[in-house]
Amino acid sequence: MSAFLFTLGIFAFWAMLGYAVITVFQPRLRILQGILISPAVGIAVTVLAVFFINRAGIPVKDFGRWLLISFAVISIIVFVIKRPIFPFKKLLPFIGILLAALILSAWPMFSYGFNWASFANDDMANYALAAQRFLNHGFFEQPNFDDLLAGKDYSLMYWFMHVRDGVRSGSELMLAVVWAFSGLNAHQIFMPVIMALHLALLTVTGAMVSGWGYSRRVALIAVSLIAISPMSSFGAIYQLIGQEGGLVLLGAAITLMCRPYSLRPVITRAWGLIPAVAVFSGLFVWYPELLPFLGLGWILYTCLLLRRSKEKAVKVIIPAMVIGIFVLMVLNKYVLAALTFMFIQSTTGMASSDPSGFSFPNYMVPGGIAVLWGLIPTTSILEPSLSIAIASGLLLTYWIVCRIMPSQIKQGMVPVSFLSIMVLLGLVLFFRNNDFGLFKLAMYIQPFLVGVVAIALAAWKFRKTSFLIIPFSATIFISIMASNIYFTSKSTGENSAGEFIEIRNVSKEKVFQQLQTLFNSPQLMADEYISSIDNVVLAKLMVLYSQGRSVIFPSRDYFIRIINTKKEESVNKKEAKYESERFREYQIETNSKINRFLIPAGNERLLSRPLIASAAKQNIFNGRDSTDGQGYFELIPSPLNYLIFIHSELGNHYYHSDDRKKTAFYTLENDPMFPGRTFSALGQDLLFLAIKPTKTPRVVMELTSTIVKQYDSELPTPKVQNVPVGFVGRGSGRIFSDPIELTDIDGMSFVSVDMGREGKQMSNSHKGLMLLYGRDVSLDSRYITTFGRNISLISEEQYQLLQPPQSVTHFPADLANPNLEYSGIYEDGWISEHSFFKFKVGKETDKFIVRGVIPQLGKSADFATELKIRINGQLVAQQKLGVGAFSVEVPVTGLSDNPRVDLEFTNYQKLPGDDGRITAGKIDFIGFN
Secondary structure (H helix, E strand, O other), X not given: OHHHHHHHHHHHHHHHHHXXXXXXXXXXXXXXXXXHHHHHHHHHHHHHHHHHHHHOOOOHHHOHHHHHHHHHXXXXXXXXXXXXXXXXXXXXXXXXXXXXXXXXXXXXXXXXXXXXXOOOOHHHHHHHHHHHHHHHOOOOOOOOHHHHXXXXXXXXXXXXXXXXXXXXXXXXXXHHHHHHHHOOOHHHXXXXXXXXXXXXXXXXXXXXXXXXXXXXHHHHHHHHHHHHOHHHHHHHHOOOHHHHHHHHHHHHHHHHHOOOOOOOOHHHHHHOOHHHHHHHHHHHHHOHHHHHHHHHHHHHHHHHHHHHOHHHHXXXXXXXXXXXXXHHHHHOOHHHHHHHHHHXXXXXXXXXXXXXXXXXXXXXXXXXXXXXXXXXXXXXXXXXXXXXXXXXXXXXHHHHHHXXXXXXXXXXXXXXXXXXXXXHHHHHHHHOOOHHHHHHHHHHOHHHHHHHHHHHHHOXXXXXXXXXXXXXXXXXXXXXXXXXXXXXXXXXXXXXXXXXXXXXXXXXXXXXXXXXXXXXXXXXXXXXXXXXXOOHHHHHHHHOOOOOOEEEOOOOOOOHHHHOOOOOOOOOHHHHHHHHHOEEEEEEEEOOEEEEEEEEOOHHHHOOOOEEEEOOOOOOEOOOOOOOOOOOEEEEOOOOOEEEEOOEOOOEOOOOOOOHHHEOEOOOEEOOOOOOOEEEEEOOEEEEEEEOOOOOOEEEEEEEOOOOHHHOXXXXXXXXXXXXXOOOOEOEEEEEOOOOOOEEEOOEEEEEEEOOOOOEOOOOOXXXXXXXXXXXXXXXXXXXXXXXXXXXXXXXXXXXXXXXXXXXXXXXXXXXXXXXXXXXXXXXXXXXXXXXXXXXXXXXXOEEEEEEEEOOOOOOOOOEEXXXXXXXOEEEEEEEEEXXXXXXXXXXXXXXXXXXXXXXXXXXXXXXXXXXXXXXXXXXXXXXX
């Protein structure tokens, strides 16, 4: 509840400050419009104040608390002196909608409080670290490059982004000042701040349609619609704080710059333009990417206005020019920096993409229309629901584009002017195959789409409406609410993987709190650590708490996109020295390939450091999830046979891979064959740094190709250090390799894995209305060789202590036994043409038994196959089998240890329908008696 109230407190502060500014400068807004736009004005004033003070060289921690307190006191004084009108009764419906909207989108706050991390995406991690730099340093203060090189303060990385590259900084400054005021760090306040911004977006959407002759009813409808808009809520839940705040300021700028101002008396009217100047300036600081929409939409609106009334158009154009001049005076040289950044972003944002490699393919296929309207959260839902949603989305689109927009354009209304620009841009992006641009535009467009719909609904004569509209509208409402619930539920991250989720159970496990405890713990006595974490977000979350301690991540340079070392720009000697010494390049020739990679400088000291690892499973490496309620992280003083994935030229890290076809592994996703467990898609080449390996260790590799239909579920034939790992057949398997020799370089040991085949994309299965267009669009851009459940390094001693079972009879449970070595059987018991198992032989064992059934899968009832059974390579049985149940028993004597049993079938069938797996039959029991 405290996080929920904190969110309301932030929003109330912005609203109070903004309304005080409006009261003082009197921009001649309607009372309701002035109140609704107040939070946006408060946001602009706050961020501009922090922006200028921090750029003067003062850390936010030195002034943030007193700045906000001063703003609050000044606002109260203004209200006492000016006594502005506040129509509380008329505002009650809006207050109720805001509270309901916050509950709808932020109900996880009630469960997790300030530990709600939502999807925990990389943007959030970056914003938080950048806010930490502003908190502790002046804007232009050059970082301590020695601390950067030692990994003692990763927040200093963001000096490169904001100072050298001129990236916008509004969101980070707002986080920093709330951090300074509250004492809660950027992770803890992130969701309250962005949800407060979401509330501000609701009110500013109402403000856009509460003037210009619109009734209060239009504003109520608009606020209600944006409150339940799934794509609008998703922007906040997905932690796009720059976008969220930018849309708030864009809506406020439109409201203030598209209304006609009286031109006389000049001084009074110029005074009334100050709130618009603040909002417009704030947009430059917070999210200049939206400036083209403001400019083009405003031009279209004024052109439409000129046709209707030249006098009103002049009263819009001249004040806008004055506002522009004031903004230039306020921001000075920063205007050029913001426009340069905007141009770079716009140019990059218009680039074309390969249809086979879309990151956001939803909007390149018909299902995207339904997602845009919020009828479905994703195009992965099943038919016929998907086609019904698409048809509904097409009807709504036709209604808006062909029936509503033309009439509103003729009337020269504001929301439709900006919606028209966005629709035209959307068409350009679509035909340029720009999936990311459409993904962003689908969220940008929501306030304006809602505004147009609200105006149309307010004028609707419901008595003349067809009775079919009522059930259709009810269905739309239910679908929209279901999408909202889906997004918010996913944001809990509980027992989920994939689908935007970067870190499993991050909120439930209170990772922020655990990180604080970890780095305040007396257990961490050393000053230098190495971390095996290869989840980019989790690594960035960790370093917010590790300041002052050296923490190095060998897996990958997680900040390469932040420091942008490829930028061609003059740098000073310290910066150049730092960039040249960060990493050392190495190469390995193994598995008949040359592979290049980078390792942090000072590797001679890295391997002697204690290891900080994630006890909770973040990948399939090192084969364990050792939380058991003991904590999300663990300190391993002296790790043994520990693998750390290394980003390399042949095997890229999943996040921002240099080449999709070379991605080595992907984030965890739910395992459909083992409910409650996870696995990971794999590429072809993987490279590992082995920490303190034992002599000639073995690699444990557990793979499944059950759902890899592009390879007919066939298991790969991998090599580890040029040593073949003997997978056979289809389905799943777990193999313990022969002893291997590691590659040693500069005192470091490396393990190379080659899956033996290139990754392929999953085949598309478009059906129904999804066939309208975009048939060549891949809904899954990954290039997959197989899926992995475990890749680990074990000692020879551990291998010799394995105790495999005598038999397998319960599927899939028995296959999960980590002591069982096998290959070639699907998790649900269907077996492939070739398989093998290693079972333990009991003291009283005298038979090897295989029981199962060969079903009639085709029209022919005379299907037949022959089963050959080999034990330790020797043929011990050969029997013909037909359709129906079978049982084969083979007498055995003189067996010891863990013999290998191979099963070979001479013929196979395909399972019916979409399954299509190749199988020889279904196994009920296999093993020794």
